[in-house]
Amino acid sequence: FRGEGFERALLEWLRGLPQPVRCAYESGCTGFWLSRFLEGAGVACGVVAVPTMPRSPRDRRHKNDRRDAAVVLREMCNPASDVSYVWVPDPQTEGARDLARAADAAARDVRSARQRVSMLLLKHGFAWCERTPSGNLRKTWTREWR
Numbered sequence: 001f002r003g004e005g006f007e008r009a010l011l012e013w014l015r016g017l018p019q020p021v022r023c024a025y026e027s028g029c030t031g032f033w034l035s036r037f038l039e040g041a042g043v044a045c046g047v048v049a050v051p052t053m054p055r056s057p058r059d060r061r062h063k064n065d066r067r068d069a070a071v072v073l074r075e076m077c078n079p080a081s082d083v084s085y086v087w088v089p090d091p092q093t094e095g096a097r098d099l100a101r102a103a104d105a106a107a108r109d110v111r112s113a114r115q116r117v118s119m120l121l122l123k124h125g126f127a128w129c130e131r132t133p134s135g136n137l138r139k140t141w142t143r144e145w146r
Contacts, residue, residue: 007037014043024048032088046085
């Protein structure tokens, strides 16, 4: 199932299968909207925590969707499986988590860029040596520093 509106085609396909139907997919960057959509339509859908999925050395070397789907199916059918399912947050909680992650990534990017600029200046002989009256080195990235 691919392309725009694939979730409707997926739901129709799932409804055509012998009932009850249970499905799962790997957690990842796509979020939880598909799980919420299917659960809202009455289809049990779990999101598998990837680190809990057993992986053979072959699976680690040759990762592909077909092999991953086979592992998810095998673990869903195995009553002794150690696979964990993640909590599916509501859209507001998921959005807040996404925003917090984006803010954290932006702060890391700023720190990294400042480090690169500082090292470039130092390489070309521009060292910050200003000191406070108590003798401590003044902070960088202030108005005075700029």
